[in-house]
Amino acid sequence: MLKLPIYLDYSATTPVDPRVAEKMIPYLTELFGNPASRSHSFGWTAEKAVEDAREEVARLVNADPKEIIWTSGATESNNLAIKGAAQFYSGKGKHVITVKTEHKAVLDTVRELERVGFEATYLDVKEDGLLDLDVLKAAIRPDTTVISVMFVNNEIGVIQPIAEIGEICREKGIIFHVDAAQATGKIDIDLSKLKVDLMSFCAHKTYGPKGIGALYVRRKPRVRLEAQMHGGGHERGLRSGTLATHQIVGMGEAFRIARLEMAEENQRVGALRDRLLAGLTAIEETFVNGDMVHRVPHNLNVSFAYVEGESLIMAIKDIAVSSGSACTSASLEPSYVLRALGRNDELAHSSIRFTIGRFTTVEEIDFTIDLLQRKVGKLRELSPLWDMFKEGIDLDTVQWAAH
Amino acid sequence: MFAPVYLDHNATTPLDPAVREAMLPWLGERFGNASSRHEYGRAARKAIDEARAQVAAAVGAHPTEVVFTSGGSEANNLFIKGAAAMLKPGLLAISAVEHPCVREPARQLRKSGWRCEEIGVDAAGRIDPRSFEVLLADRPALVSVMLANNETGVIQDVVALASAVKAKGGWMHCDAVQALGKMKVDFRALGVHALTLSSHKIGGPLGAGALILDKRVEVAPLVAGGGQERKLRSGTENVMAIVGFGKACERAMADIELRAARLAALRQRLEAGLAQSGARIFSADAPRLPNTTFFAIDGVDGETLVGKLDRAGFAVASGSACSSADPEPSHTLLAMGVEAGLARAALRVSLGVGNTEQDVDGFLQALGENLASLRTLAAMAV
Numbered sequence: 057m058l059k060l061p062i063y064l065d066y067s068a069t070t071p072v073d074p075r076v077a078e079k080m081i082p083y084l085t086e087l088f089g090n091p092a093s094r095s096h097s098f099g100w101t102a103e104k105a106v107e108d109a110r111e112e113v114a115r116l117v118n119a120d121p122k123e124i125i126w127t128s129g130a131t132e133s134n135n136l137a138i139k140g141a142a143q144f145y146s147g148k149g150k151h152v153i154t155v156k157t158e159h160k161a162v163l164d165t166v167r168e169l170e171r172v173g174f175e176a177t178y179l180d181v182k183e184d185g186l187l188d189l190d191v192l193k194a195a196i197r198p199d200t201t202v203i204s205v206m207f208v209n210n211e212i213g214v215i216q217p218i219a220e221i222g223e224i225c226r227e228k229g230i231i232f233h234v235d236a237a238q239a240t241g242k243i244d245i246d247l248s249k250l251k252v253d254l255m256s257f258c259a260h261k262t263y264g265p266k267g268i269g270a271l272y273v274r275r276k277p278r279v280r281l282e283a284q285m286h287g288g289g290h291e292r293g294l295r296s297g298t299l300a301t302h303q304i305v306g307m308g309e310a311f312r313i314a315r316l317e318m319a320e321e322n323q324r325v326g327a328l329r330d331r332l333l334a335g336l337t338a339i340e341e342t343f344v345n346g347d348m349v350h351r352v353p354h355n356l357n358v359s360f361a362y363v364e365g366e367s368l369i370m371a372i373k374d375i376a377v378s379s380g381s382a383c384t385s386a387s388l389e390p391s392y393v394l395r396a397l398g399r400n401d402e403l404a405h406s407s408i409r410f411t412i413g414r415f416t417t418v419e420e421i422d423f424t425i426d427l428l429q430r431k432v433g434k435l436r437e438l439s440p441l442w443d444m445f446k447e448g449i450d451l452d453t454v455q456w457a458a459h
Numbered sequence: 460m461f462a463p464v465y466l467d468h469n470a471t472t473p474l475d476p477a478v479r480e481a482m483l484p485w486l487g488e489r490f491g492n493a494s495s496r497h498e499y500g501r502a503a504r505k506a507i508d509e510a511r512a513q514v515a516a517a518v519g520a521h522p523t524e525v526v527f528t529s530g531g532s533e534a535n536n537l538f539i540k541g542a543a544a545m546l547k548p549g550l551l552a553i554s555a556v557e558h559p560c561v562r563e564p565a566r567q568l569r570k571s572g573w574r575c576e577e578i579g580v581d582a583a584g585r586i587d588p589r590s591f592e593v594l595l596a597d598r599p600a601l602v603s604v605m606l607a608n609n610e611t612g613v614i615q616d617v618v619a620l621a622s623a624v625k626a627k628g629g630w631m632h633c634d635a636v637q638a639l640g641k642m643k644v645d646f647r648a649l650g651v652h653a654l655t656l657s658s659h660k661i662g663g664p665l666g667a668g669a670l671i672l673d674k675r676v677e678v679a680p681l682v683a684g685g686g687q688e689r690k691l692r693s694g695t696e697n698v699m700a701i702v703g704f705g706k707a708c709e710r711a712m713a714d715i716e717l718r719a720a721r722l723a724a725l726r727q728r729l730e731a732g733l734a735q736s737g738a739r740i741f742s743a744d745a746p747r748l749p750n751t752t753f754f755a756i757d758g759v760d761g762e763t764l765v766g767k768l769d770r771a772g773f774a775v776a777s778g779s780a781c782s783s784a785d786p787e788p789s790h791t792l793l794a795m796g797v798e799a800g801l802a803r804a805a806l807r808v809s810l811g812v813g814n815t816e817q818d819v820d821g822f823l824q825a826l827g828e829n830l831a832s833l834r835t836l837a838a839m840a841v
Contacts, residue, residue, distance in 0.1 A: 060689075063499060065495060068500070069695065071485070071488070072486050077486045080486065084474050084482070088471065090470040090471035091468075093470045095775065096463065096765075096769045096775070097463060101469070129680075130694075130697060131684040131685065132694060135681075156581045159686050160686070164683035206822070266695055266700075267529065267699070268666070285532060285533055285562035285681070286567055287536070287561075287564070288560060295531050296536075296559070296563065297529060297560070298471065298530055298531075298665060301663070301665060302664065302665065303666050303697075303700075350804070376491075376497035376498060377497070377693075378495065409512050417675045
């Protein structure tokens with residue numbers, strides 16, 4: 057028996073892997089010390105656990121543990137990276153570049169900077185969701201200090217050319233920040249090769265707990281930041297506040313499992329995604345959003361034409377999916393990411409993001425395909441637009457009467 | 460197995476088993492992102508709303524006044540920097556004994572043109588009324604005074620201070636991290652505009668805190684992004700920790716008087732014993748939290764003694780946990796005019812609901828034995 061609703065929203069958040077949970081429990085029980093307590097064994101035990109976890113996070117991305125700063129999550133990491141670097145290097149210039157399809161955590165942070173006197177350029181992407189390097193190069197100004205580009209897009213799963221962008225930034229002496237919240241455990245990240253200065257991570261998209269993230273801060277060449285949270289001077293003064301040991305332990309274990317199992321898991325998840333892709337594109341007039349080659353294996357974003365978005369969501373309640381990114385799905389604005397790809401409002405509204413993960417089964421995928429095939433068919437039967445389309449009327453040429 | 464006795468509850472507390480029970484489903488099958496519209500997400504949203512009501516009830520606030528953060532440090536940073544960002548630079552007054560997570564953000568404001576002044580304290584660690592009056596005459600735009608001190612446990616008369624600040628048109632903030640769960644904390648009765656709370660000091664998990672914020676105060680967010688927490692704190696909510704925080708508030712407040720009385724009785728036993736060892740108890744004459752004893756024994760180095768006590772199986776602190784790495788003597792004691800030598804001898808015992816009379820007696824015995832050997836060593840060195 058399938059447990060309904062089927063969870064296909066792994067990019068919003070993932071379940072905590074039971075092995076991760078198990079590792080966390082002792083720190084919710086007898087190992088409760090404050091890692092900053094230096095005068096007793098409760099504190100030392102907690103501190104050791106924190107440092108072991110730091111090593112695991114560093115290993116997944118081939119960094120030095122000293123380059124990993126704990127935060128409360130990717131949103132905080134993005135804020136610390138972008139504001140912290142822009143403020144620190146503001147003597148050199150006050151221009152920041154990012155991309156229109158970034159997560160709100162980056163876009164809103166850049167907007168905050170604009171509010172306090174910085175200038176920002178928001179780059180367009182191509183129809184496939186990827187950044188055109190020439191567009192980026194053209195946007196760089198002498199006073200550009202920070203460029204922020206996400207590794208993997210949260211809605212359409214496309215992988216940006218981070219290695220190439222890194223080369224451009226390094227050559228120009230610009231700090232390069234990458235939001236990798238959606239990338240860990242999905243693609244290989246080697247920070248000894250990538251010319252990335254700052255990289256944001258979080259645990260809860262990679263089978264770890266919520267409330268914990270990290271920021272990679274390069275040491276060679278050294279990158280400096282202005283702290284955003286001040287106090288006891290934790291995390292080498294870059295992020296004050298008592299460390300949440302159990303959450304940190306959970307992130308370390310989640311990243312350790314990701315390192316060991318990523319290759320195999322991506323094969324399995326990729327096969328499920330391809331099965332879903334074949335099943336959904338068998339439905340007429342469906343469109344995949346975003347490039348299918350430069351894309352993480354667990355993401356599929358599909359627009360179902362001639363179907364009203366809200367009705368579709370209501371009709372497929374047996375699966376838990378997202379119609380935009382989770383953070384904005386409370387609003388009925390069409391996804392700004394899909395609009396940046398050139399999709400019109402109707403198609404954007406009728407788009408569904410399916411994200412597959414560690415615990416997804418073939419049966420769940422087949423159920424989903426069947427559900428979509430039936431429900432889309434049914435909704436189109438009720439749709440006058442579908443009838444008109446079937447009669448060969450080009451809907452773009454229709455003059456609608458105003459009410 | 461040898462289990463040390465934990466006497467450092469002002470640094471962090473063990474997780475209340477009932478709180479852990481409430482949290483565990485959120486580490487398991489209830490894992491949704493509270494911003495998702497599907498069933499998984501809605502369940503998470505509902506749990507956060509319930510926790511919000513529990514936290515609000517613990518301090519007599521309205522649920523809509525609760526802004527969840529990653530902890531007390533963040534809540535203090537959010538208010539001080541966030542409120543300052545919405546005001547013209549002016550005077551910010553904080554007490555001389557604030558926690559670093561108030562003091563440091565306050566110092567940061569100097570960069571943006573603010574004057575940051577400290578309100579002095581008397582020898583017992585209470586706000587010095589004259590120092591307060593002098594600063595008040597300058598009409599501070601922002602004032603931050605903690606309800607109870609993390610090291611001495613001294614309770615300030617925040618009601619009177621807040622009323623004076625408000626009369627002059629300033630915003631009053633209060634860090635109640637150490638007070639919550641050890642005494643009654645009432646947002647309205649205190650009369651402050653903002654109040655900082657933390658989960659892990661009251662039997663809740665690490666990683667959650669809150670700013671209780673009067674809606675008349677405009678505050679700029681510290682963390683921008685998805686617009687969670689009324690746009691004041693973006694980022695996917697830490698549902699498990701928030702659920703735990705809510706439950707811990709409910710548990711701590713349910714029997715606050717009983718807890719406080721128990722702690723006070725234990726501490727009386729402790730302090731009677733300490734007096735016999737010739738200890739000087741700081742702020743003994745001031746109103747204090749019922750669980751905290753900050754003391755020094757003249758001529759005995761605090762760090763050395765703490766190390767010996769740890770080996771004897773008793774976990775205490777030589778300063779506040781956050782600055783334990785700092786070899787400087789306690790900032791609080793220096794502000795009280797305690798000379799540096801005696802301040803270096805300081806030790807903090809902070810009791811918790813799990814402690815027993817045996818724990819206290821065992822500690823006193825271990826202290827006595829270690830003092831005897833330390834004194835012998837000192838005598839031999841002369």
